[in-house]
Amino acid sequence: DVKVTQSSRYLVKRTGEKVFLECVQDMDHENMFWYRQDPGLGLRLIYFSYDVKMKEKGDIPEGYSVSREKKERFSLILESASTNQTSMYLCASSFYATGELFFGEGSRLTVL
Amino acid sequence: ELKVEQNPLFLSMQEGKNYTIYCNYSTTSDRLYWYRQDPGKSLESLFVLLSNGAVKQEGRLMASLDTKARLSTLHITAAVHDLSATYFCAVAAKTSYDKVIFGPGTSLSVIP
Numbered sequence: 652d653v654k655v656t657q658s659s660r661y662l663v664k665r666t667g668e669k670v671f672l673e674c675v676q677d678m679d680h681e682n683m684f685w686y687r688q689d690p691g692l693g694l695r696l697i698y699f700s701y702d703v704k705m706k707e708k709g710d711i712p713e714g715y716s717v718s719r720e721k722k723e724r725f726s727l728i729l730e731s732a733s734t735n736q737t738s739m740y741l742c743a744s745s746f747y748a749t750g751e752l753f754f755g756e757g758s759r760l761t762v763l
Numbered sequence: 764e765l766k767v768e769q770n771p772l773f774l775s776m777q778e779g780k781n782y783t784i785y786c787n788y789s790t791t792s793d794r795l796y797w798y799r800q801d802p803g804k805s806l807e808s809l810f811v812l813l814s815n816g817a818v819k820q821e822g823r824l825m826a827s828l829d830t831k832a833r834l835s836t837l838h839i840t841a842a843v844h845d846l847s848a849t850y851f852c853a854v855a856a857k858t859s860y861d862k863v864i865f866g867p868g869t870s871l872s873v874i875p
Contacts, residue, residue: 682861694806694851694865701861709862741805745863749813750794750855752863754805 654678657742657755664762670729672758674742681747683725685709685717687738688757694741700725701747732762765790765856769866776842776873784869786835786852794855795835796863797826799848806851810837842873 658673676683684699686709696709698717706717714736718726725744729736739759743752766789776782786795794813798806810819812828812835819826823846825838835852849868856862 684863686865693867694853696862696864699861699863707859707861710864743806747861749811750861750863751796751808751811752798752806752853753808756805 655742655744655753655755657740657758659758660756662758662760664732664760666733666762668732668762670732670760670762672727672729672740672742672760674725674727674744674755675723676725676744676753677723678744678746678753679722680744680753681722682745682750683719684743684745684752685715685725685727686741686743687711688741689738697727697740729760732760734762736760737762765792765854765862765864767852767854767864767866769850769852769869772867772869774869774871776839776871778843778873778875779841781841782839784837784839784850784852784871786837786854786866788833788835788854790833791830791857792833792854793828793830793857795828796853796855797835797837798851798853798865800851800868801848809850839871844873844875847871847873 685697686694700719742755797810810826815830
């Protein structure tokens with residue numbers, strides 16, 4: 652079975668702190684994604700990566716950056732957390748051939 | 764820009780009844796996915812539709828794709844309470860198969 656593991660299920664941070672969310676997949680998938688999910692707004696794509704060191708912006712990249720130094724690991728970075736970044740963050744990975752996404756359990760971030 | 768719409772957004776149906784959820788998208792694509800999300804959980808892949816006319820069935824759920832109409836349907840047959848969940852469709856942008864955009868989700872409640 653595909654396993655996508657997100658490093659933290661719950662985080663509480665203060666405004667202005669730097670936040671790292673990490674995601675690891677064990678199926679050698681080419682593609683990895685970060686989404687945020689908010690009530691009434693569905694899932695919105697922040698960034699995705701189609702190869703090591705390659706990234707593309709999604710629909711809401713402002714305030715976020717990403718890093719993919721190894722194929723299995725994709726990190727989401729909030730350089731200076733703000734309260735409007737309080738959300739559920741979902742990592743996913745997929746094979747290029749089918750594009751089917753496999754999701755991690757999610758990381759619920761609260762910024763105070 | 765790829766937009767994905769679903770209707771209805773909320774659906775309350777009686778056990779034993781049939782119903783269809785619709786997913787429309789705005790630009791050319793032949794890759795469409797259906798996911799299920801239970802409260803407090805992450806997303807689980809239900810169907811992968813990769814060509815015009817594709818039809819997939821699993822239990823009481825059947826999904827189809829019409830790429831010419833830019834429409835997918837998720838048909839529920841003889842609903843049971845266990846199908847209560849939020850259902851998302853997602854579409855891969857034709858210009859870049861790596862970018863997958865989600866619809867807003869349909870919250871389904873099956874009542875006895």
